[in-house]
């Protein structure tokens with residue numbers, strides 16, 4: 001059984017559809033109960049293979065209730081996909097009244113959820129943690145968002161080494177821009193979230209240290225590592241288009 005956070009929209013919803021079409025049993029988590037329940041019913045009208053558990057991943061009690069509901073319904077957790085994420089949408093992060101919520105959703109929640117399922121996975125000698133990072137965890141731009149995604153990448157890759165040989169796998173999927181609620185204001189050419197859903201499904205079959213999708217973003221990552229000074233000039237105009245509504 002797979003727990004998928006952030007399933008109520010965008011990449012999470014597309015991933016839920018892709019996983020359900022392949023017969024996986026799913027526990028869908030996000031705050032918007034209406035969207036989540038409607039999706040679960042659409043994917044599995046019987047309610048036996050796909051269930052919705054409204055969850056706020058920033059709250060400890062809510063995280064525990066999610067894992068408890070998943071175990072109660074399916075017995076055990078085989079895969080945890082940490083996909084729920086937010087960014088500072090409007091303005092600069094330093095003007096936001098609570099910029100650290102980005103760290104709580106994108107970094108603290110995946111760590112705490114991992115902490116809740118890891119003992120069971122290690123004891124069984126199998127399991128898979130899949131974290132949804134971002135190209136922003138490689139090519140920095142929005143300070144708070146990049147801090148969270150650099151952190152998640154570090155956490156993923158360190159954990160992968162820490163549990164090597166235990167049977168527990170850890171994968172990181174790092175998307176570039178795709179269409180979702182998060183990017184709805186962006187004036188950039190973007191594929192749909194299905195491209196990331198397929199990358200997630202692929203890592204379930206073949207766990208990977210990191211997958212960057214769409215693949216074209218690998219060039220951006222490479223350029224930022226070898227020519228950061230050039231990227232200092234190229235990145236800001238692109239992100240002004242991403243945050244077109246942001247004050248200049």
Ligand SMILES: NC(=O)c1ccc[n+]([C@@H]2O[C@H](COP(=O)([O-])OP(=O)(O)OC[C@H]3O[C@@H](n4cnc5c(N)ncnc54)[C@H](OP(=O)(O)O)[C@@H]3O)[C@@H](O)[C@H]2O)c1
Pocket residue numbers: 005006007008009010011012029030031032033055056057058082083084085086105106132133134135136174175176177178179180181182183193
């Ligand atoms: N779209 C892109 O271009 C892009 C690029 C790189 C990485 N990513 C990453 O991909 C992941 C999915 O984002 P998306 O693009 O699909 O954006 P999205 O459509 O805005 O989806 C974000 C999801 O996270 C959930 N969420 C947010 N806060 C939550 C909380 N406190 N508790 C539980 N769930 C919460 C939302 O559900 P509720 O509001 O119902 O809680 C929603 O289902 C994120 O980690 C994002 O950083 C996206």
